[in-house]
Amino acid sequence: xxxxxxxxxxxxxxxxxxxxxxxxxxxxxxxxxxxxxxxxxxxxxxxxxxxxxxxxxxxxxxxxxxxxxxxxxxxxxxxxxxxxxxxxxxxxxxxxxxxxxxxxxxxxxxxxxxxxxxxxxxxxxxxxxxxxxxxxxxxxxxxxxxxxxxxxxxxxxxxxxxxxxxxxxxxxxxxxxxxxxxxxxxxxxxxxxxxxxxxxxxxxxxxxxxxxxxxxxxxxxxxxxxxxxxxxxxxxxxxxxxxxxxxxxxxxxxxxxxxxxxxxxxxxxxxxxxxxxxxxxxxxxxxxxxxxxxxxxxxxxxxxxxxxxxxxxxxxxxxxxxxxxxxxxxxxxxxxxxxxxxxxxxxxxxxxxxxxxxxxxxxxx
Amino acid sequence: xxxxxxxxxxxxxxxxxxxxxxxxxxxxxxxxxxxxxxxxxxxxxxxxxxxxxxxxxxxxxxxxxxxxxxxxxxxxxxxxxxxxxxxxxxxxxxxxxxxxxxxxxxxxxxxxxxxxxxxxxxxxxxxxxxxxxxxxxxxxxxxxxxxxxxxxxxxxxxxxxxxxxxxxxxxxxxxxxxxxxxxxxxxxxxxxxxxxxxxxxxxxxxxxxxxxxxxxxxxxxxxxxxxxxxxxxxxxxxxxxxxxxxxxxxxxxxxxxxxxxxxxxxxxxxxxxxxxxxxxxxxxxxxxxxxxxxxxxxxxxxxxxxxxxxxxxxxxxxxxxxxxxxxxxxxxxxxxxxxxxxxxxxxxxxxxxxxxxxxxxxxxx
Numbered sequence: 001x002x003x004x005x006x007x008x009x010x011x012x013x014x015x016x017x018x019x020x021x022x023x024x025x026x027x028x029x030x031x032x033x034x035x036x037x038x039x040x041x042x043x044x045x046x047x048x049x050x051x052x053x054x055x056x057x058x059x060x061x062x063x064x065x066x067x068x069x070x071x072x073x074x075x076x077x078x079x080x081x082x083x084x085x086x087x088x089x090x091x092x093x094x095x096x097x098x099x100x101x102x103x104x105x106x107x108x109x110x111x112x113x114x115x116x117x118x119x120x121x122x123x124x125x126x127x128x129x130x131x132x133x134x135x136x137x138x139x140x141x142x143x144x145x146x147x148x149x150x151x152x153x154x155x156x157x158x159x160x161x162x163x164x165x166x167x168x169x170x171x172x173x174x175x176x177x178x179x180x181x182x183x184x185x186x187x188x189x190x191x192x193x194x195x196x197x198x199x200x201x202x203x204x205x206x207x208x209x210x211x212x213x214x215x216x217x218x219x220x221x222x223x224x225x226x227x228x229x230x231x232x233x234x235x236x237x238x239x240x241x242x243x244x245x246x247x248x249x250x251x252x253x254x255x256x257x258x259x260x261x262x263x264x265x266x267x268x269x270x271x272x273x274x275x276x277x278x279x280x281x282x283x284x285x286x287x288x289x290x291x292x293x294x295x296x297x298x299x300x301x302x303x304x305x306x307x308x309x310x311x312x313x314x315x316x317x318x319x320x321x322x323x324x325x326x327x328x329x330x331x332x333x334x335x336x337x338x339x340x341x342x343x344x345x346x347x348x349x350x351x352x353x354x355x356x357x358x359x360x361x362x363x364x365x
Numbered sequence: 366x367x368x369x370x371x372x373x374x375x376x377x378x379x380x381x382x383x384x385x386x387x388x389x390x391x392x393x394x395x396x397x398x399x400x401x402x403x404x405x406x407x408x409x410x411x412x413x414x415x416x417x418x419x420x421x422x423x424x425x426x427x428x429x430x431x432x433x434x435x436x437x438x439x440x441x442x443x444x445x446x447x448x449x450x451x452x453x454x455x456x457x458x459x460x461x462x463x464x465x466x467x468x469x470x471x472x473x474x475x476x477x478x479x480x481x482x483x484x485x486x487x488x489x490x491x492x493x494x495x496x497x498x499x500x501x502x503x504x505x506x507x508x509x510x511x512x513x514x515x516x517x518x519x520x521x522x523x524x525x526x527x528x529x530x531x532x533x534x535x536x537x538x539x540x541x542x543x544x545x546x547x548x549x550x551x552x553x554x555x556x557x558x559x560x561x562x563x564x565x566x567x568x569x570x571x572x573x574x575x576x577x578x579x580x581x582x583x584x585x586x587x588x589x590x591x592x593x594x595x596x597x598x599x600x601x602x603x604x605x606x607x608x609x610x611x612x613x614x615x616x617x618x619x620x621x622x623x624x625x626x627x628x629x630x631x632x633x634x635x636x637x638x639x640x641x642x643x644x645x646x647x648x649x650x651x652x653x654x655x656x657x658x659x660x661x662x663x664x665x666x667x668x669x670x671x672x673x674x675x676x677x678x679x680x681x682x683x684x685x686x687x688x689x690x691x692x693x694x695x696x697x698x699x700x701x702x703x704x705x706x707x708x709x710x711x712x713x714x715x716x717x718x719x720x721x722x723x724x725x726x727x728x729x730x
Contacts, residue, residue: 036566037566053654055565080673101471102469104467105473106466106486121470174535199424288420288442308444326423
C-alpha cells in the first residue's frame with residue numbers, strides 16, 4: 001500500500017499552522033506506515049520527521065521506505081533525548097499544533113515547560129483524512145470480512161453440540177489465523193443464554209451453549225492492520241415465540257439501517273432509523289447502545305452513529321450497522337454488518353447469512 | 366480474587382483530596398473488577414461510584430459484586446448523560462483530583478467548562494498501589510508464565526524444520542489458548558535472520574526460519590487479565606563464533622541482572638548492571654533499549670528499568686529483565702525473564718531453558 005500522498009493531504013489542512021506535532025500512534029501509522037509503540041511525527045510544509053526510541057529506529061526507516069513516505073527518522077535513546085528531538089524539530093516554527101485529544105494533561109504541561117515555541121491545541125486534523133478509506137484500505141477490510149465469514153461458516157454448525165463460549169471463541173480465532181488474518185480484530189464475543197447474552201460486550205467463559213439459549217457471536221479479523229466487525233445471533237433448538245419475534249425485529253431494524261446508509265446521511269438519523277423500528281415494537285429500552293461506529297486501523301473510530309452524533313456519512317466511510325436488544329432473563333440478539341459508503345448508498349462487506357436465527361445443521365460424519 | 370481492600374488502600378493516599386476522579390480503565394479494573402471499555406470512578410472517603418454507558422450497566426454491577434467491591438453504578442445512555450453523572454458525583458466535593466497522565470488536554474478542557482468544582486491534577490495515586498502485586502495477582506501471572514513455558518517447549522523443537530515466523534507465532538498462540546490462556550499477552554514476536562531479528566519489536570512475517578539464522582521469540586500469555594512476558598533466542602544449526610559469543614554475552618548480562626534484583630535496588634542500577642556487562646565486551650551500541658519494565662494488568666507498566674529511571678524496586682513488584690543485542694546483518698539475541706521481587710531478592714516466574722542457543726531436537730516420528 002503506498003502512503004505517499006497522505007502527508008500532502010494532511011498538509012492542506014494545516015491552514016494556520018506551520019507544523020503539526022502528531023502523537024496518536026494510529027495517525028502516525030496511517031501517515032507513515034510506522035507500527036512501533038512509541039513515536040511522534042512533526043509534519044511541516046516541506047518536511048516530515050519521525051521521532052522514536054532506540055528499539056524502533058531501524059524499523060521506522062524500513063517501514064517509511066516501504067510505504068513510499070519521504071521523511072527523516074530521529075532516534076532518542078532516552079526519554080530526555082526524545083524530548084530534545086521534539087523541541088528541536090518544532091523550535092524553528094511559530095505556529096505549532098498538537099493533538100489535543102491524544103496528549104495528556106501531564107504531557108502537555110511537560111511540553112509547555114520544555115518547548116521554545118507555543119503549542120496550540122488542534123483536533124481531528126489527521127483523523128479527517130484518515131476517516132475516508134482508499135481502495136487499498138477497503139480491500140484489506142473486505143479481505144478481513146471474508147476471513148471472518150469463512151470462519152463463522154465453519155463454526156456456526158457446531159453451536160449447540162456441546163461447546164462452551166470459550167471453545168467457540170478459540171475455534172473462530174484459530175481458523176481466522178489459518179485463513180491468513182494477523183489475528184482477531186478484537187476480543188471475539190461469544191455470549192450464550194439468558195444472563196451472558198444480555199451483556200452486549202460479554203467476554204467468553206466456560207458456560208455451555210445449551211438448547212433454548214440465544215447466542216451472540218461478534219467476530220472480526222485483522223488484515224494489514226485493518227479491522228473487520230460483524231455480529232450474528234442464533235437460537236439453539238426451536239426458537240420460542242419471543243425469541244423469533246425479537247430476532248425478526250432486530251433484523252428488520254438492521255436492514256432498515258443498511259438501506260438508510262448513504263453519503264450526506266446524518267449519523268444521528270441512521271441511528272434513529274434503527275432505534276425507531278425497535279421502539280415502535282415496544283422494545284426501545286432493550287436497545288442500550290448506539291447503532292454503529294466507523295472502522296479502520298481502529299475497531300472503533302469516527303464516525304459514530306448514535307442519538308447525539310454531529311457527523312454525517314461520506315463516500316469512503318466504513319461503518320457498522322448493529323442494532324441489538326438485551327434483557328437479563330431473555331438473553332440478547334444483535335445483527336451487525338460492516339458497510340462502505342458509496343456514491344449511491346453502500347456496499348456491504350460482511351456476507352454471513354442472517355435470514356434465520358437457527359444455526360446451520362452440524363456436518364454429518 | 367477479592368478486591369475489597371483496594372479502595373481503602375487508595376483512600377489512604379488521598380491526603381489533601383476529598384475525591385479522586387479515575388479515568389484510566391486499568392486502574393478502574395484493578396479497583397473494581399470492571400472490564401468494560403468505557404467508565405469512570407469517583408472515589409471519596411466513604412463512597413465509590415462507577416459511571417458507564419448503557420452497554421455496561423449490568424456488567425458493572427455483576428463484576429463489582431463478584432469482586433466484593435461496595436459502590437454504586439450510574440449509567441448514562443449518552444455522553445451528555447455520562448458527563449452529568451460525573452458533574453453530580455464530584456460537585457459536592459471541594460478538592461477533586463483527576464489523573465493528569467490519563468486525561469487528554471481536550472477532555473480536561475471540556476470538564477473545566479462543565480464541572481462546578483475545580484479539578485486538581487494528580488499523578489500515580491492508584492498506580493502506586495496497583496504496582497505491588499498480591500498473592501492472587503502473582504499466581505495469575507505465574508500461571509500465565511507456565512502456559513507460555515509449555516507452549517514454547519512444544520514449539521521450539523520445530524524451529525528450523527521449514528516453518529515461517531507467522532506459523533511459529535500461530536502455533537504458540539493456539540497452544541496457549543488450548544492450555545487455558547485468555548489469549549496472548551501481546552502480539553507474539555517471532556523474528557528470524559539477519560534483518561528481522563535485528564528489530565527488537567519485529568512483527569512476524571512469512572519469512573522462513575533458516576539454517577544460520579538467529580531467532581528471537583518473545584511470547585507471553587494472558588490469565589484473568591494478568592500478563593506474562595518472556596523472550597528466548599535461538600540459533601538454527603551450528604552457531605557461528607559471533608553468534609555463540611553474543612548469546613553467551615547476553616545470557617551473562619541477563620543472569621547478572623536477575624542476581625541484582627531485590628528490594629531497594631534502584632531501577633537505573635539494575636539497568637547499569639546489564640548494560641555494563643554488554644558494554645564491557647564492546648557491544649554497548651547494540652543494546653538499544655532499556656533493561657526491563659513492570660508487568661501486571663498491563664504488559665508495560667511501572668517500574669521501568671533504564672538509564673534515567675527514578676524508581677526503586679520493592680517487594681511485590683513484578684518486572685522483566687531483558688537485555689539484548691541487535692545489528693542489521695547479524696540479527697539479534699534477547700533473553701528475558703519475568704521475576705517477582707521478594708524480601709530476599711527475587712523469584713523467577715519464567716522457567717524455559719536458556720543455557721544454550723540451540724533449539725531442542727525435533728521429535729522423531
